[in-house]
Amino acid sequence: MDKGRFALPAQVTDRAIAVGVAALLLGTGLSGPHPAGARELFGCALLTAGGLALAARRRAPLVVLAVTALCAAGSLGAGFEVLAVSYLVAVYGAVRAGHRAVTLTASAALLAVLHLTALAFNDGPAREVVAQARNTLEIAWLIAAFAAGEAVRQAERRADEAERTREETARRRADEERLRIARELHDSLTHQISVITVQSEVAVHVARRRGEQVPEALLAIQEAGREASRELRATLEALRDDDTTPPHGLDDIPDLMKRFRGTGLETTLTIEGHPHAVPAAVGRTAYRIVQESLTNVARHAAATTASVRIDYRPDALAVCVDDNGKAIVHPAPTPGLGLLGMRERVTALGGRLRTAPRSAGGFTVQAELPTNGAS
Numbered sequence: 386m387d388k389g390r391f392a393l394p395a396q397v398t399d400r401a402i403a404v405g406v407a408a409l410l411l412g413t414g415l416s417g418p419h420p421a422g423a424r425e426l427f428g429c430a431l432l433t434a435g436g437l438a439l440a441a442r443r444r445a446p447l448v449v450l451a452v453t454a455l456c457a458a459g460s461l462g463a464g465f466e467v468l469a470v471s472y473l474v475a476v477y478g479a480v481r482a483g484h485r486a487v488t489l490t491a492s493a494a495l496l497a498v499l500h501l502t503a504l505a506f507n508d509g510p511a512r513e514v515v516a517q518a519r520n521t522l523e524i525a526w527l528i529a530a531f532a533a534g535e536a537v538r539q540a541e542r543r544a545d546e547a548e549r550t551r552e553e554t555a556r557r558r559a560d561e562e563r564l565r566i567a568r569e570l571h572d573s574l575t576h577q578i579s580v581i582t583v584q585s586e587v588a589v590h591v592a593r594r595r596g597e598q599v600p601e602a603l604l605a606i607q608e609a610g611r612e613a614s615r616e617l618r619a620t621l622e623a624l625r626d627d628d629t630t631p632p633h634g635l636d637d638i639p640d641l642m643k644r645f646r647g648t649g650l651e652t653t654l655t656i657e658g659h660p661h662a663v664p665a666a667v668g669r670t671a672y673r674i675v676q677e678s679l680t681n682v683a684r685h686a687a688a689t690t691a692s693v694r695i696d697y698r699p700d701a702l703a704v705c706v707d708d709n710g711k712a713i714v715h716p717a718p719t720p721g722l723g724l725l726g727m728r729e730r731v732t733a734l735g736g737r738l739r740t741a742p743r744s745a746g747g748f749t750v751q752a753e754l755p756t757n758g759a760s
Contacts, residue, residue, distance in 0.1 A: 400440045406471050407436025410460075413467050420464035428463030431456040435471035442478035447487060450475045454495045461499060469499070473530040480534025481541075488534075492527050567621050574617055582610030605648040612644060634668030635695070638675050642693065645679045651690045652679065658697030667754045670730045671695065671704050674738075677727055678706035678750045687711050688747060701736075702754045709747040727752070 410432040419425060435456030442449045450472075457469035472495065479488045585607040592599045633641075642652040663671075675693055682688045688710030696703035724740065727750075731738040736754040743749050 395443060399443060402474070403437050403440040405436075406439055406474060407433045410436050410467055410470055414460070414465040417466060418464075419466075424463045428460045428465045431460040431463065432465065432467065432471075435460070435469075439471060439474050439478075442475060443482075446475070446479040446482040447484055450479045450484075450488065450491055454491060457495065458498045468526065469495075473526050476527060476530040477534040477537075480531050481538045483538060485531075485535070488531065492531070496527070570617065570621060578610060578613045578617060581606070582614055585610050601647060601649060605644075608644050608647055633672045633676075634665065635663070635671055636668075637672055638693070638695070641672070641676055642679070645683060645691070648683050650679070650683055650688065653690075653692045655692065655694045656697070657694065660697050663697075663702050663754075663756045666734060667702055667756055670734060670736075670754055671702060671752070673730060674704050674727055674750065674752050675706060677724070681724075682706075682708045682710060682748075698756075700756060702756055704750075704752045704754070706750045707743060707747060708749075709745075711747075 411429060414428065414432050419428065435453045438449050438452040438456070453469070453472040453475040457472045460467060461469075476488055476492060585603060588603055589599050589607055592603070639654060642654055645652050679691055679693075682691050688708040691706065691708040694703075694705040694707075696705075728738050731752050731754065734754050736752060739749075739751040741749060
């Protein structure tokens, strides 16, 4: 809906049109020459029914077309000289819905029936003239209703095609942007990470060749470089719509913690509840939360221990990462991209994230990710 404009629902509009047409037909029929007695009641009932049937013209256009045609012929036979407005509206609706051939056939048959009915029920020498005049007028109105329905149908079809074109254009631009980002990452980060990995590999190899003990920090750099290369490859493949490499999930958290132990950080993993399958997006987010939290601990917290607790609940997965480092009570005004990324991931899943200093010292990251009862 456009701003500042009010649009009624289609169902309300159809009902209003149906009531309006029924009132118009009934008023026109009673204001002109009409029969009396039972024929009057029968004709009024048909005029009213033909108008009210239009309330269903969107849901069942062909049924409404048939009902209004029968009502038009019946009311004329009863003696009401009224233009079949309800049938004209039904023609518009049927053509708009795409039933052109059926509508043409039904209209031709109805014109013949109305012509014969006018000849049969109009007395006097002028009945042929009256019948021909009715026929000409009804053909003109039918052509107008048919043309209006077809025009609206074509306009809606063009609007749908334009919408599909816009969606395809948006998807194409998104694909192009994704590929551009993939190229940028490949041309910049891949080279830098490769240099780090190769240098660490060479340093480890030289140290071992000399019989020297390889420092734990160097081994950690080597493993981090390898992991970064794997992560970058997976990211590039995802950006290129290549799903051959599955993303990390809950099953990869033990290996992740093992790599952090190589940096000198003592890590423990605790599983609570009854482990069960969770949505892939939840598993990926849990892995990223643990990865980012441990990375922050190793870089900034001066911690010696970190504990990860994963709690499987009936409708959620809870992840908690605690450390014994130096918590920053007053964080910098601009949060790091890691924390911001965690919060965005959790929020996108409808979950909650809490990060705060611990009363016993250190820092805690707690996330609750809804699983919607997945098992």
